[in-house]
Amino acid sequence: MxxxxxxxxxxxxxxxxxxxxxxxxxxxxxxxxxxxxxxxxxxxxxxxxxxxxxxxxxxxxxxxxxxxxxxxxRGKTPSLGIEADPHPGRRLLDVAEADSRAELLQAGIVVAPARVAALLELPTGTKAFVRRYVVGDEDGPIELVSAWFPLDLVAGTKLASPEPLDEGIRRHLYGRKRLRLDYAIERTLARGATAEEASVLQVDPGAPVLNLLVSGIDPEGRPRQLVDAVLPGDRHELRDVYPLA
The missing domain is CATH 1.10.10.10 (Winged helix-like DNA-binding domain superfamily/Winged helix DNA-binding domain)
Structure with missing residues (x-):
C-alpha cells in the first residue's frame, strides 16, 4: 500500500x-x-x-x-576514542611529519625496489622519489616510514625538503598538484625485520614487525603514491570494532 x-x-x-x-x-x-x-x-x-x-x-x-x-x-558498538578510525593507513596519508616527532632520514631519487615498482605500476628498474623518516616517542623508535612517489609528482612540492612536512602527504599533494586520491588499498604483512630496519628501529634482526603498505589511488584508478611503514611487533596492535549482523 x-x-x-x-x-x-x-x-x-x-x-x-x-x-x-x-x-x-x-x-x-x-x-x-x-x-x-x-x-x-x-x-x-x-x-x-x-x-x-x-x-x-x-x-x-x-x-x-x-x-x-x-x-x-542492537547492542551499542563501543567507541574506540582517538583510535576510532579502523584504517591505520589513513593516518599515514594524513598525519603531518611535524606533528609526529619524525626524523627525516632520506629524501631523494632512487631506483624503486621491485615491490614498490609493482605497487606503483612502474616498469622494473624505474627511478622513483622516496621520503623516508623514523617516528619515535619517549621509549624510542616506533615506526619507519618510506613514502614513494613517481617522479612527475615531485616538481613544485616540498617532498624534497630536508625539513619535516607541516601537513599530511594527501593534503600537500592536493594543495600543490591538485592531485586527489580517490581511495586507498591497504595491505598488512607480518615478517621479520631486515638488518637495516632493525638498526633504525633498535630491534634485533629478524624481530617480528608489521609491514603496512598503503597505495593512494587517483580517480582514474592509478596508484600515485605508496606509503611503506614498518612497525615493531611488540609496540603495536591492530584493533577494530564492528557490529555483527
Whole structure:
C-alpha cells in the first residue's frame, strides 16, 4: 500500500521517537520493538510510514529485523576514542611529519625496489622519489616510514625538503598538484625485520614487525603514491570494532 501524501513526513516523528527511546534505554539492547500493527496504532500513521521509519533505524545500525519474529534493538558498538578510525593507513596519508616527532632520514631519487615498482605500476628498474623518516616517542623508535612517489609528482612540492612536512602527504599533494586520491588499498604483512630496519628501529634482526603498505589511488584508478611503514611487533596492535549482523 503506498503511503498517503499526508503521511509523507510522519515517518520522521516515528523515527525520532523510536531513536530516542533506544538511546535513552527505554528499549534496551535485545528488546523487541512493538509490532508494526502496534506502532501504526500508537502513532496514528499508515503501515508504509512505520516500515520506512524501521528501515532507517536499520540503516543507522540501531535495530535488526528477523523474518517472522520482529525488530530487535542492537547492542551499542563501543567507541574506540582517538583510535576510532579502523584504517591505520589513513593516518599515514594524513598525519603531518611535524606533528609526529619524525626524523627525516632520506629524501631523494632512487631506483624503486621491485615491490614498490609493482605497487606503483612502474616498469622494473624505474627511478622513483622516496621520503623516508623514523617516528619515535619517549621509549624510542616506533615506526619507519618510506613514502614513494613517481617522479612527475615531485616538481613544485616540498617532498624534497630536508625539513619535516607541516601537513599530511594527501593534503600537500592536493594543495600543490591538485592531485586527489580517490581511495586507498591497504595491505598488512607480518615478517621479520631486515638488518637495516632493525638498526633504525633498535630491534634485533629478524624481530617480528608489521609491514603496512598503503597505495593512494587517483580517480582514474592509478596508484600515485605508496606509503611503506614498518612497525615493531611488540609496540603495536591492530584493533577494530564492528557490529555483527
Amino acid at each position: 503506498p503511503a498517503k501524501p499526508e503521511d509523507a513526513l510522519k515517518y520522521e516523528k516515528v523515527l525520532k521517537t523510536l531513536r530516542a527511546r533506544i538511546r535513552d534505554g527505554v528499549y534496551p539492547p535485545g528488546t523487541m520493538l512493538p509490532s508494526q500493527h502496534q506502532l501504526v496504532a500508537e502513532f496514528d500513521v499508515s503501515r508504509p510510514t512505520v516500515i520506512e521509519a524501521l528501515r532507517l533505524l536499520r540503516q543507522e545500525g540501531l535495530i535488526e529485523t528477523q523474518t517472522g519474529r520482529g525488530s530487535f534493538v
